[in-house]
Amino acid sequence: MESGRPMLSARFMAFLVLIVLFLGTSNAKIDGICSPSSCGNILNISSPFRLKTDLENCGDLKYELSCENNLTVLYLYSVKYLVKAINYNNYTIRIADAIVQKDTAPCNIAGKFPNQDTGANSSQSKRQCYYYVVDSLLNVSDLNNHCRIELKTLMSRNRMNGETNTSYVDIHNELAYGFELSWLPSFLQHLCTGGGSCYIGDSNKVHCSCYRYLDIELSLACAKFVLGAPVVVAFLMYKWRRRHLSTFNSIEEFLHNHNNLIPIRYSYSDIKKMTKNFKNKLGEGGFGSVFKGKLRSGRLVAIKILSKSKGKGQDFINEIATIGRIHHVNVVHFS
Numbered sequence: 001m002e003s004g005r006p007m008l009s010a011r012f013m014a015f016l017v018l019i020v021l022f023l024g025t026s027n028a029k030i031d032g033i034c035s036p037s038s039c040g041n042i043l044n045i046s047s048p049f050r051l052k053t054d055l056e057n058c059g060d061l062k063y064e065l066s067c068e069n070n071l072t073v074l075y076l077y078s079v080k081y082l083v084k085a086i087n088y089n090n091y092t093i094r095i096a097d098a099i100v101q102k103d104t105a106p107c108n109i110a111g112k113f114p115n116q117d118t119g120a121n122s123s124q125s126k127r128q129c130y131y132y133v134v135d136s137l138l139n140v141s142d143l144n145n146h147c148r149i150e151l152k153t154l155m156s157r158n159r160m161n162g163e164t165n166t167s168y169v170d171i172h173n174e175l176a177y178g179f180e181l182s183w184l185p186s187f188l189q190h191l192c193t194g195g196g197s198c199y200i201g202d203s204n205k206v207h208c209s210c211y212r213y214l215d216i217e218l219s220l221a222c223a224k225f226v227l228g229a230p231v232v233v234a235f236l237m238y239k240w241r242r243r244h245l246s247t248f249n250s251i252e253e254f255l256h257n258h259n260n261l262i263p264i265r266y267s268y269s270d271i272k273k274m275t276k277n278f279k280n281k282l283g284e285g286g287f288g289s290v291f292k293g294k295l296r297s298g299r300l301v302a303i304k305i306l307s308k309s310k311g312k313g314q315d316f317i318n319e320i321a322t323i324g325r326i327h328h329v330n331v332v333h334f335s
Contacts, residue, residue: 034046034047034054034055034057034058034059037050037051037053037054039051039070039071039072040067040070040071040072041072042072042083042085045065045072046059046088047059047060048060048062048063048183049063049064049093050063051064051065052064052065052066063183065083073098074093074095079097080098081096081097081098081178082096082097082101082178083095084096084177090182090184091184092180092181092182092183092184093180093181093182093183094177094178094179094180095178095179096176096177096178096179097151097154099151099153100151100153100172100175100176101176132147133166133171153175154179155175155177155179156177156178271305274293274295275291275293275303278291278305287307288304288305288307289304289305289307290302290304290305291303291304
């Protein structure tokens with residue numbers, strides 16, 4: 001019995017180690033902890049790039065790389081490129097066509113490559129071969145009948161600096177060196193949701209400045225206010241003038257139709273003086289209040305002020321016209 005205890009303890013410890021390892025792996029997946037990957041000469045492969053063997057939550061699938069025969073490979077539009085270098089300081093990756101390798105003899109790359117064309121092979125034998133390299137658009141009619149399109153690939157133009165009569169070996173090495181692509185626009189879009197701008201400064205490092213979302217919203221609001229406020233004010237003035245002109249037209253029509261009553265026009269300030277700022281209220285009428293007033297001549301008058309009515313005061317005007325035509329003992333006409 002006692003000899004079985006060490007074995008039981010060892011199994012128990014192994015079980016605990018497995019639990020710790022499992023929990024550690026689970027926590028790494030949950031917390032999104034991604035360690036840099038490596039393949040061949042390309043070290044510290046990290047976001048946004050990833051290897052196919054990395055965890056699912058590591059890197060971006062659009063930037064997935066493969067590790068084939070200890071070489072880092074990137075597939076773009078079904079074309080295979082070898083990754084030469086990744087610079088996380090200026091957000092560039094240097095790649096080269098997998099067909100062109102630096103340790104490959106120039107004449108040995110001749111052959112049929114699907115979807116590949118550029119250099120033109122004029123003649124080829126076991127001892128020597130001749131190539132014509134074109135760095136611009138080439139029409140089929142310009143191609144010599146004894147030549148065929150052998151390869152088409154990309155290269156950095158500034159690497160050659162416009163040199164002519166360059167040796168084939170140098171051109172081959174430049175093609176093997178590759179060209180650079182930048183994922184800076186994608187980085188900027190991820191970094192600045194409201195937009196921004198980036199530039200490469202000293203020490204080949206990228207500096208970005210984001211447009212603050214609040215500033216954009218504030219600018220848009222100010223622009224809307226500056227452009228919309230005059231329109232709103234003009235519309236309100238138009239409505240106000242139209243409403244009051246309609247009322248004035250009704251009054252002018254009343255004065256014209258009842259010229260036999262010899263109506264007299266008074267301003268609102270004159271009426272306030274007559275009623276002493278509407279101090280003495282006599283009562284309520286059908287559509288407003290009646291105040292005691294006094295003309296400049298000293299004659300006492302009853303002044304009715306419209307307070308509420310329908311039809312733009314037409315009922316009130318009709319009432320005044322009716323009172324002016326009534327001859328009754330209870331209706332006193334001031335003379």
